[in-house]
Amino acid sequence: MRADRDTGAVRRWRSEAIHRIEADFNRSADTHLIRVELPRHPGITLYLKDESSHPTGSLKHRLARSLFLYALCNGWIGPDTCVIESSSGSTAVSEAYFAKMLALRFIAVVPASTAAPKLDAIRFHGGEIHMVDDPRTVYDVSNTLATETGGHYLDQFTYAERATDWRGNNNIAESIFAQMSAEEHPVPRWIVCGAGTGGTSATIGRFIGYQRHATRLCVADPVHSVFHRHFSDRQALSLPEGCGSCIEGIGRPRVEPSFIPSVIDRMIAVEDVASIGAMRALSRRLGRRVGGSTGTNLVAVTQLVEEMAARGDVGSIVTILCDGGERYGCTYYDDPWLDARGLDWRAQETAFSAIFGL
Ligand SMILES: *Cc1c(COP(=O)(O)O)cnc(C)c1O
DSSP states (O other), X not given: OOOOTTOHHHHHHHHHHHHHHHXXXXXXXXXXXXXXXXXXXXXXXXXXXXXXXXXXXXXXXXXXXXXXXXXXXXXXXXXXXOEEXXXXXXXXXXXXXXXXXXXXXXXXXXXXXXXXXHHHHHHHTTOEEEEESSGGXXXXXHHHHHXXXXXXXXXXXXXXXXXXXXXXXXXXXXXXXXXXXXXXXXXXXXXXXXXXXXXXXHHHXXXXXXXXXXXXXXXXXXXXXXXXXXXXXXXXXXXXXXXXXXXXXXXXXXXXXXXXXXXXXXXXXXXXHHHHHHHHHHHHHHTSXXXXXXXXXXXXXXXXXXXXHHTTOOEEEEEEEOBBSGGGTTXXXXXXXXXXXXXXXXXXXXXXXXXXXX
C-alpha cells in the first residue's frame, strides 16, 4: 500500500522529510580527494576519493540518501511506512541512518552469515534485522515483508542507477572532476571503481559521457563475480555456484538491474588474495586501514599504471576509497582468518607495496 498523496498531512510530512535530508546534506562537507605520489612512476599520480569520511563510513551514504529522496519524491514513503532493504552491509547501515532521521521503522533483510560488526552498526542506527538462511532468498523475503507491513522495499539493486542524478548535483563524478581541476592532469586517464549494485559505475560512466571527457572508466571485479563475465558476454547472467568472493560490497552472483555495462570501457578481474594484499599495502602507505574493495580497485589501478608507464604515458588515475577498515578487524585484518581461508596475501602485499616505494 502506498501513502496517500492527496492527504494534506502526508504532503506536509513528506515536505518536512525531504527538508531534513537536504538540511543534513547542507551541513555535510564533501569527501576528500587524496593525492598519492607513485615514486616509481613520477609522471603518473594516483588520487583516492575518500568515501570513508561520510557520516556512515562508506560510499553507500550517497546511495542511501538518493534512494530515500527518490522514494519520497515518488510518493512511495509516508509517515507510517516501514522501510525494508536486502543488504548484508554498508547499504543497510546508511539507510538505517536516514530512516532514523525520518523516524521511520527500518528492517534489513540479511543472510545469516553476516558478520556481527555489520549487524551492530545497523542496530546502532536503530535498524532491525531479519535473518534468512539462504542468501538467494533476500530479494523475495524483502518483497514479502514489504507486502506484509504495507511498507516499501528500497531495492538498491534495481534503483541505484536511476536514483542518483547522473548529470551532476554533486554526484561522486562531478565532485571528483571539480576536485581535480587544479591538478597538473585535471582530466584523469582512468577512473577505477568496483561494482556491487553497479550504481557508482553507472553514475561515473554517464557523467563522463555527458561532459565529453576523454577519461575512461575501468571496473575492478572479483574473479568469482558475474559482472565481468557479463561484460564480455552479455548472455552470462548468473553464476549457479553463487559468488565465491570474500570481498564485501562488490561482486554478485546475478547481473543486477543497476549494472550498466555499456558505460564501462574495461573490466579487470581480480583474485581476492590480490585484493587483500593491495588493501594491506595501501593501508600501510596511508597509515590507516581501508576496506577490501578498495584493495580490489588498487589491483586494477596498478595494472593500468604499469601499462601507462610501459607506453611512456603520463597523467592521473582516480579510484574510490570505498570504506575504512574498522568493520574488517575480524576478517581481512585478522591473519588467522585469512590463513584459514588459504589466502596467502603476504607475497601480494610485498608486490603491491613496491608501487608506493615501500
Ligand atoms: C557497494 C559497495 C561498492 C560498490 O558500489 P556500487 O555503487 O554498489 O556498485 C564497493 N565497495 C563497498 C565497500 C561497497 O559497499
